[in-house]
Amino acid sequence: MAILGLSAFYHDSSAALLIDGKVVAAVQEERFSRIKNDAGYPEHSINYCLAVAGLKLSDVDHIVFYEKPFLKFERLLDTYLTFAPRGVRSFATAIPVWIKEKLFQKSVLLKQFEKHDEGWTDTGQLKFSEHHLSHCASAFFPSPFEEALVLSVDGVGERTTTSVAVGRGNNLSIKREIQFPHSLGLLYSAFTEYIGFRVNYDEYKVMGLAPYGAPIYRDQILEHLIDIKPDGSFWMDQSYFGYATGFSSINAKFRDIFGQPRRHPDEPIDQFHMDIARSVQVVTEEIVLRMAASLQEEFGIRNLCLAGGVAQNSVINGMLARSGHFDHVWVQPAAGDSGGSLGAAQAYWHLAMGQPRCISDAADAMNGACLGPSFSQMEIERSLTQLGAEFEALSDEDLFRTVASDLASGKAAGWFDGRMEFGARALGNRSILGDPRSDSMQAKINLRVKGRESFRPFAPAVLAEHCAEWFDHLHDSPYMAMVAPVAASKLEPVTSEDSGRTGFDKLKVRRSVIPAVTHVDGSARIQTVTAEMRPRFHALIRAFYEETGCPMVLNTSFNGRDEPIVCTPEDAYRCFVDSGLDLLICGNCVVRKPS
Structure with missing residues (x-):
């Protein structure tokens, strides 16, 4: 049984595919189009999901859109009537767009489906979920819990802005809105x-x-x-x-x-x-x-x-x-609207079809959010060669040791490995890495690599078994979704002069032994890394730990300013060339810039 979930036409378009209830692929359209937060029809994302499973669109049993356009249009009309005569100009602008493009999204989608498969015919496969039900489903059904409270809070779906649900087994019931x-x-x-x-x-x-x-x-x-x-x-x-x-x-x-x-x-x-x-x-x-x-x-x-x-x-x-x-x-690692595609598909599988959940004691059902494209070593080498890159291919052991040494010497590295992550965070597959102990690494990556504001913090990707030694946080955080205080034992004393600094002057204060990942309030957005979920990334961090005694690396998303996270080896190489990165690791290939 194949169920394709879709999110589109507002922001963060995406597609996700379930096969017999298992998540086999999920990806945002921006990664292919290279348009940040792409809101368009997710043509490339659908093609990718189908390719992973070796399917044509006509092989898909159900296609589920993440919200109901008619309910959203009804809310739009109600709002303008309630606030009239305020909003006349906005009304005059919005309504023609809705009538032309959004109100009849079913027809728009059915016409788009023909692009993927000449054999496609409409036999009633297209279904519609509700916006916050899709969010709640994406949060509960992949979770490792048999029972949970579910909280979904965002801007607005059709009408709802906040939903509270209770999930038990394969059931999900909305309790408050x-x-x-x-x-x-x-x-x-x-x-x-x-x-x-x-x-x-x-x-x-x-x-x-x-x-x-x-x-x-x-x-x-x-x-x-x-x-x-x-x-x-x-x-x-x-x-x-x-x-x-x-x-x-x-x-x-x-x-x-x-x-x-x-x-x-x-x-x-x-x-x-x-x-x-x-x-x-x-x-x-x-x-x-x-x-x-x-x-x-x-x-x-x-x-x-x-x-x-x-x-x-x-x-x-x-x-x-x-x-x-x-x-x-x-x-949910794709907590925003991109995750709606996954939630819509899962809501249909469990709620409409009554299918049971398979809950693992060890992990959730997100496959570490590694649900996007991957590239073999041969494909990577072919791409780099075509791009004219000079590279060295290393064994795993030599690769981890070499990269750990480069990071420890102050270099910033682009790390491209395995399947691309689903969601807003790079989690060790499409990441930029640095030494968290460095006083200058935050500024270097913000200004020279990513071209973004100096106040933006970076995350530590820490070996899960060492997390409690470094942070006041006893929970797993595999998706970089939680901020916690740096442990008091790792903080450094702040002088009376430094404690009086205000604004961006606070950036000049060294607050901990890992200043590149410590925010000005002494906190850090943590990613806990296990060998079971991310074996190669864990091995790299362990190599860095063995070299430096520090069981973490600085981790941020592999992209330039206002660009989506890189998807292909070509994306990674271009970002490497156009930025202040010192080296690029694609699979087991290492590319260096001339000194």
Whole structure:
């Protein structure tokens, strides 16, 4: 039984394929098109998924789209009627697009399917899930739990912005919902826009910027913008926002609260923007933690699964894991809309078809999120040769030892190995690596390699068996989805002069023995690496540990500024050539730049 899940036409288009309930492939369209957050029809992703299984589209039994366009259109009409006459210009712009392109997405999809297979005929294979059901399914069904609370929080699906579900066995039941226009995701996006970043694109920058500020605007947010109830539910005063009817998330009344205009993207970031970022982050933390605690008390379930865009806030995920309310917290690695394709397929398999789950005691059902394309050593060597690259092919043992030595000497490496990861994080298959002990590595990779803001932090990929020695975190974090404090024993004393630094001046302070992966608040976004899930990446980190005594490497996604993560050896080589990387490892091939 083959079920193809699809997510498309908003952002982060993707496709995922189940064969007899097992996830065999899942990939985002951006990796093929090279368009960041590509929202188009996922033609390449579908072709890849089919190729992995050796299928034609006509061999697929069911195709499941991740949401219901008619329900979304109904919400759009209701919103404009409710807020009329506000939003007339937005209405006039949106409705023709909906009528022409979005309202009849079933017809659009059926026509697109013909591209993949001349033998394709419509026999009723296409089905539609609901947006938040797809998110909840992607969180629970691949998890390692027989029973769990499931929390999905994002901007908005059809109508719902927050869903609470209980999963047991192959059943998933929605228990609570918060509906548009009250949305925690859209609150966070409003501040993303106010700080001068791009909505649905740069929210993670707000999270990274927050530790540089103080939450001095928290009370204003709670007084004017959002009312939080004891159980974590909330109500938002729409007179301050424009996202329901306009082209902007915020309006003049919103800006007047804080006394400053929206920052233009070309303007510098100052302490005000840092304080705003910290304030909305603190409010978001308060809501999610209060909601999770109330739900755990109500349902008495000690496992928690997370999905939706807000589940990409790794600071909050780490707080939930350490809160004491849950024994285990599992985050879908493709928590955003890209994961909707997987959730839609799994919802149909388990809920519509009643098929059982096969739960492993050892791991989840995501195959370590390694669900994308891979390339053999022969294919890699052929590609590098065609590109004119000079390379050396090494045995595994020599490769790990050589790369570990290069990292220890201060080099930054592009690491391309195995199947590409599904989701926003590079987890050791399409990664840029560096020495976490280096005082200069963070700046080097941010500025010379990735061409991005200096305040952005990097993650430590740490041998799971050593995690507790280095971080105050006792949970597995295989998908780099949780932030935790660096262990006190690894911190370094901060002088009174340094403790008084503010803003980006905090970057000058060495806070731990692993400064390249320690954020300015003494935390780190952790990836725990096991030999079972990632044998080659684990072997490389172990080689680095044997050379340096440090059981981790700096890990960040292998891409340049505003580019998707690399997919092919050609992508990797071009990124290597165009950036400040010192070496490239593709499979067992090592490419170096002339000194």
